[in-house]
Amino acid sequence: MIRHDALDALPVRDALPALTGALDTHGTAVLVAPPGTGKTTLVPPVLAGLLGAGPARRVVVAEPRRIAARAAARRMAWLLGERVGGSVGFTVRGERVVGPDTRVEVVTTGVLLQRLQRDQELSGVDAVVLDECHERHLDADTAAAFLWDVRETLRPELRLVAASATTDAAGWARLLGGAPVVEARGAAYPVEVVWAPPAGAVRPPHGMRVDPALLTHVAAVVRRALAERDGDVLVFLPGVGEIARVAGQLGSPDGVEVLQVHGRAPAAVQDAVLTGGDRRRVVLATAVAESSLTVPGVRVVVDAGLAREPRVDHARGLSALTTVRASRASGRQRAGRAGREAPGVVYRCWAEAEDARLPRYPSPEIKVADLTAFALQAACWGDPDASGLALLDAPPAGAMAAARSTLTAIGAVDARGRATARGARLSRLGLHPRLGRALLDAAPVVGPGLAAEVVALVGEEPPRAYGDDLAAALRTARRGGDAYAARWRTEAGRLRGLVPRDAGVVGGPGTAGDAPGPTGPVRPTGGDPLAAGAGGEDGRVGLVVALAFPERVARADGGSYLMAGGTRAEPGAGSGLRGAEWVAVAVADRPVGRGHARVGLGAVVDEGIARYAAGALLERRAEVRWAGGDVVAREVERLGAVELTVRPHTGAEPSLVREALLDGLRREGFGLLRWPAGAVVLRQRLAFLHGRLGAPWPDVSDEALHARVEEWLEPELGRARRRADLARIDAGQALGRLLPWASGEAARLDELAPERITVPSGSAVRVDYADPERPVLAVKLQEMFGLQESPRVAGVPLLVHLLSPAGRPAAVTADLASFWRDGYRGVRAELRGRYPKHPWPEDPAAAEPTRHTSARLRR
Template sequence: MIRYDALDALPVRATLPALTEALDGPGTAVLVAPPGTGKTTLVPLALAGLLDGGQPPRRVVVAEPRRIAARAAARRMAWLLGEEVGGNVGYTVRGERVVGRHARVEVVTTGVLLQRVQRDQELAGVDVVVLDECHERHLDADTAAAFLWDVRQTLRPELRLVAASATTDAEGWARLLGDAPVVEAAGVSHPVEVVWAPPARAVRPPHGMRVDPALLAHVASVVRRALAERPGDVLCFLPGVGEIARVAGQLGGLGDVEVLQVHGRAPAAVQDAVLAPGARRRVVLATAVAESSLTVPGVRVVVDSGLAREPRVDHARGLSALTTVRASQAAGRQRAGRAGREAPGAVYRCWAEAEDGRLPRFPAPEIKVADLTAFALQAACWGDPEATGLALLDPPPGGAMAAARAALTAVGAVDAAGRATERGARLARLGLHPRLGRALLDAAPLVGADLAAEVVALLSEEPPREYGDDLAAALRTARRGGDAYAGRWRAEVRRLRAAAAGVSAAGESRASTGTGSGDRRPAASPRDRLSSAFGGGEDAAVGVVVALAFPERVGRADGGSYVMVSGTRAEVRDGSAVGGAPWLAVAVADRPVGRGHARVQLAAVVDEEVARYAAGALLEEREEVHWADGDVVARRVERLGAVELAVRPLRDADPHLVREALLEGLRADGFGLLRWSPEARGLRERLTFLRLRLGEPWPDVSDDALHARVAEWLEPELSRARRRADLARIDAGQGLARLLPWATGEAARLDELAPERITVPSGSRIRIDYSDPERPVLAVKLQEMFGLQQSPVLAGVPVLVHLLSPAGRPAAVTADLASFWRDGYQGVRAELRGRYPKHPWPEDPASAEPTRHTNARLRR
C-alpha cells in the first residue's frame, strides 16, 4: 500500500506540476530542492506514473553518485510504495543488480549509467533520466550528462532529462541542457541553528591525506559537547575512513550512546543500521556519502569538521590519489541540512565564522583535478577523442588530456589520431579503469583468468592497511577473510570473471574475422611466457598483473629506494614485507608531507623479465653523451624508461654529441674550465667596461652572451676537444680576441680606450684594475703622481686613483687630483711624513717632481 501520508509530507510535491510541464514541453529541467524535500524519492515515482496524479506510465532511470546512495534511494522508494525492492523499483550498482522484469524505476550509479549508454546509445525503453546530486560534479556524472544530451540531440529527442540537486549552479546546468527551465522546491521548514565551534588553538591545515590530530581531537570534543547540549542523534562529517576510526577511538565512555561508522567500505549491515531508526541514541561518523540522498533518521545535530577529500593527479610523478581539502560552502549547506530534515536542529561547525566566506562556493569539478584516462577512453569510444563536442560545464584541462591519451596509446586503446581501437572498446566495456582493464585482459592468458580477476579486484578497491603492503600476501588474506572488504572483493572477482569472459569471447570472435587490429597478443604461448619469463609461482604471477596495470611504476632497487620507470623515486617503509626485493611493481603510492620521494603503500615483487615484458614499450637502447661529475661521459645505455638496465662505455662517440656535452659542462661549471691567463682575465674586464660605457660595437662578454656566441670565439678549439682536460688547454684570451670589433676598425682603439696599463708622471707603467666596470682603478704610490693636475680619463670616465703610501697601503682615494692636492694632501702629509721620512713630502705636490725613489736616491 502506498504511504501517501509520508509522500504528502514531502515539500517537493508542490513542484510536480511545474516539473511535468517542463518535461512535456522542452523535455529538460533543472530541479533545485533542498535536503529532505523528496527530490530523490518522490520525483522519480511521480515521473514513472506510480502515484495517483494522472501521469502516464514511464520508465525512469535515476543516477546516483554512490552505491550506498543508490541502494538507499531504491529501498526508500520501494518502502513508500509499500513494496520490496525488485518490484516497481530496483537498483543496479557495480556487482549487484536487483531489478524486476516490470520495474518502472531503476536507481543506478553514474558509472553503471555511463556503461549502459556506451552499450546502447538510444537507451531503448528509458523515458526519463534523473541525474541526482549533480552539484557534486563527479566526472562520471558530468560525462553521462554530456552523452545523454548528445543522445537527445541526435537520436532520441523524446528522451527527458532532469538535473537535480540541493545546491548547484542551476544557471550553468540550465544552459547546458538547452536553456532548460529551473524548477525550485521550497525547503524543509525546520530551522537549523549554526553554532561556530573553532578550535581554541590554531591547527595545521590539511596536506595530502594528513589531518592534524589536534583537529580530530577537537571534533571529538565538539561531538561530546553536542550530545550534552542538544537532543537527538548526532551526525558527524569527517573526510575519510582513517579519520572516522580515530575520532571513534576518542569517543569511548559515552554510556548508552551507540557510535556507528558509515562510509563506502562499511558493511551492508552497518549501512542498513544507520538508515533505520535506532533503539538508543546514536553518533554517526560519516564521510561525504551522508551529505546527500541519504536520510539518517533521528538526526537533530550535525558536527561538521569542514574537511573533504578530492582526487588529485601528480602528472610529474605519475601518481594519483585523494587529498584533503576544505569543504565548499555548498557542501556545508548540504551537511547542515541533515540536521533539519525531521525537526529543528543545529549544526556545529568546527571553524570560525570569519573563515566561512573564504571557502570555495562549490567543490572543485572532478574533471579539473582527476586522472582523465577513463574519461578520455569514454570520449574516444563516443567518437569525440578531444571531447570538444561534448556538452560539459568545464572543459577538460589540456595537459591532463594529453597525459590520458599517452596512457591509452601505451596500452593500445587508441590509435595515433586518438580514436578508440577495437581493444579500446573492449577495455571500455569492462567497467574498470583502462589500466586495470589492460591488466585483466593481458594477464589472463599469462597467469590464468581467475588469478587475474582476483588481483585486479584487489587493485580496483585498495585493501585495508591491515592487509599489509605485499599484494600477494593481501590476496591470500582476502581469500580467507570474513570482513566486509573480503565480501566485496569476492563479489567483484565474480563480476570481473564474467566481464572478462564476455569481452574476451567477443574479442576473439572479431579477431578471427580480421577486425581485432587493436589487440596486441603475445607471440609465444602465454603459458610458455609465464614459465620462461616469469618463473612461475603465484607471487610472481601477482607481480605480472600489477606490472601490466602500472608499467611506469615498475621500479628497481637503487641505494635504499626504488627508481621507477616513470623516473619517480619511491621508498618502502621500515619493516616492509616487500623491502629488499631487487624489483617491485608498485600498485599504490603516496608522497608524504615534506618528502620529495613517493612512499610505497602496496606493491608486488617482480623480476627484470617481468619489468621488460610489462613496460616493453619504454625499452630502448641509445647512445648517451653528457656532462656528469665534472667531465664528459659517453656510454651506450639500455633503458626501461628511467631505469638503467645495462651500461657500456662508448669509445667513438658522435662528435656533435661530445660538443653538446662540453657546452653543457661550460653552462654547468662555468667558463673557469678554460685556461684564463692574467691577460685573458684582464681583457674580459676591459671589454666589460667598454660595453658598459660605449655599447656597440664592443662585445657583451657576460656568461650568457658568451654561451650564445660560443661558436664565434671558441671554435675551432671546441670542436677538437673531447674531455675536460682539452677545455683546460683552450686559451680564453685568444678566443675573446676574436670577438673584438675588427670589421669596424674599432678593435685598434682598444688600448686607447681601455689600456691594460697607463704611464704615470714618474714614468712607471701601472696596470689599470677594471674589476669594477663602473669605475676603473689606478693604484699607484702617491709620490709618482706629483705634478699631475687631472686624474686620467678612460672612455670618458675619470679613473679612481688609489694613492698608496710607500708601504703600498692606500693613503687616499680620489677621482679629482687637483682637489686632493689642494685640500687633502696636507692631512696625508702630516700623518705619513714622520712614518716614512726617507720619502719626499713636498709642501706643493702639484708642482713637485714625481718620483718612484727615496730621498737618498734622489740626492745621488
C-alpha cells in the same frame, strides 16, 4: 498501496507543476531543492507517470554513489507501496534489481556512462535525472555532457533534469541550453547551528593525514551532543580510518549504538542505518551520507568539516585521495540531514569566523583528478580532446596530455587520440583503463581467475591490516571472513566474467618499437615472463600489478626504490616488500615531510617481469654526458629511469661529446679553459666597453658567452674530447673572435680601453678593469705630481689609487685637482716623516713628477 500521507509531506510537490511545465516546453530543467524536500524520491515517479496523471515514461535517475542509488530506489518503492524491482529498480556495479515493469531505474553515474557508450541513443529512456550535481564528480559531469550531445544530435525529445540541493544553478542552466531553473521551498524544520571549534591548536590536514587532536575533539563533541540533545547523531568524517578512530574513542556509550557507514560498509549495515533502530544511535559516516539519504531518527549532525578529494601528481605519476576542508555547499548539505524529520541542530567543529573562508563549492574532479578514464570515455565518444563536450569546466591540458600518453601506451587510443577497438573494450569493463589493461593482458599469462582476484584487490584497496604486500594481502582476503573479503569475492567473480573465453590467445603488453594493434594489445618480445622470474603465485601477482602500473616497477637503489617513472618510494617499516630487488607499486603517496613516496600496496617482481610489463619504457642508447667533472661515454640500457646495464662506449658521436663539454662549461664555468693573465684582462676590458658603450662591443658574461659559443669557441671545442682538452684552450685567443672586426671598431680597443696608461712620470701603469663600472689606476703619488685631471678611458674618469712609496694605498680619488687642493696636506703630513727620502713638495700641482727618491734627484 501508495503512501499518500508521506508523499504529501514532501515540500518539492509544490514545484512539480513548474518542473513538468519547463520540461514540456523546453525539454530540460535545473531543479534546486534543499535537503529533505523529496527531490530524489518524488520527482522521478511523477516524471514516469507512476504518480499523478502524466503519461507513462521510462526514467533513469543517476546517483554519484552506490549506497545512494540503492537507498533512493528503496525509498521510492516504499512510497509506491511496492518492493524494489517492480515499478522502481536499481543497477549498481555488481548488482541489478529490475523487472519487466520497471519504469524508474536508479543507477550510478558510472553505469550510465557504460550504457551511453553501448547505446548512444539511450533507447527506451524518456527522461534522465542527474541527481546531486553540486558534488561535481567526474562521471556525473561526463554523463551530463554526453546526454546533452545525445539530445542535440540524436534525440531532441530526451528530457534532462539536473537536480541538487546546492548547485551552480546558472552554470547548469547555461550548460543545458538555457534550461529553466525551478526552485523548491526548503524543508519546514529549522536547523540550529552550534559552533564548536577545538580549544587548542589543530594542524591542518595534509595528504591523508588528519590531526588526531581534531578527532579527539570530534568524539568529545559527539558526547556533548548526546548529553545536550535528543535523537540520533549523524557524524561526518573524511574517511574510514577516521571513522574507526572516533568509534574507538567513543566506545559503547550506555544505551547508544555506534554504527559506521561508508562506501566499503556491507550492504546489510548500510540498510540497517537507513531503516532505523530501537536504541539511540550514533552514525559515523563519510560523505556518502551527504546526499540522497534520510537517516531516520537523526536530529543532530556533528560535522568535522573535512572531505576527501582526488588529486594527481603528474610529475611523480601518483594519484590519490587527499583531505581538504569541506566546502560551504557540503556544509549546508550535511546540516540539512538534521532537519529532515523534525527541528534539529548541527555542531560544526570549526569557528564561525572560518566559515566565510571556506570554498563555496567542492573542487570539480575534472580539475584535480586523474583524467585517464575520462580521456578514454571522450575518445570512445568520438571527441578525443573533449573540446566539443558541454562541460562546466574544461579539462586541464596537462592532465589530458598525461592521460593520452597512458592510453597510447596500453593501446587504447591511436596516434591521433582516437579510440581503438581495444580502447572501446576497455571502456566497457567498468574499470580504470590501467586495471582493465591488467585484467585483459594478464589473464592469458597468469590465468583469468588470478588476474581478476588481483585487479579486484587493487581496485578497492584492502584494509591496512592486510599489509602492503599484495601477494600476502590476496591470501588474507581468500581466507578472510570480514566485510572487505566478502565484497572482494563478489567483485573478483564479476571481473572473472568479463575476461573473454579466448583469453588464451590475447597478446601481451607492448615493448619498445612496437605499435598497438587495431583490436588487441601490443605483442611482447617473446618468452614467458615468469619462466625465470619470481616463481609461484607471488610472481604472477606482481605481473598483474606491473601490467597495470608499468611506470611504477621499481628497483632497489641506495635504500629506496627508484620507479621507472623517475619517482623514489620507500616501503613502510616492517614491510614484507623490504629486501626485494624489484617491486611493482600499485598504491603510493607522499607523506608529510618525506622526500620520497611511501608504498601503500605493492608486489615483489623480478627484472624479467619488469622488462615484460614495462617494455614500452625499455631503450638502449649511447649516452654521452658530463659527470664527475669530465666527459663520460657509455652504452646504457634503461627501463625508464632505471638503469639496467652500463658499458663503456667508444667512438661517441662528436656532436654528443660537444654537448657534454658544453654542459660541463655550464655547470662548472669557463674556468675549465686556460686563462692567461692577458685573457683575463681582455675579458675585463670587453666587459667595461660593453657596459659603457654597448654594441658593437660584445657582452662577455657567462650567459652571453654560452649563447654565442659557436662564434668564439667552436673551432677549439670541436677538437676537444675531454676536460684536459678544455684546459688547453687559450680563452683570450678565442675571445678575440668576438671583437667587432667587421665594423673596424676592434682597432680602437687600445684607444678606448688601453691596458696601460702613461702617467706624468713616464711610467706605463696597468689599468685594472675588474670593476667594469669604474676602472682603477693604482700609481705612486709622486708619479702624478702636476696632473690636474684624472685620466679617462672611454670618457670615464679612472678611480686613482695614490700609493705610498711602499706601494700601499694612501688616498683614493676620481678628482685629482680636488685632492691636491684639499686632501694632499693630510697625506703629506702623515707620510713625509715615514718616507723622508721621497719628495713631498708643498705645491704638488706645480711639482715635477718622479719615480725616484729626493736623493737620487739631487744626484
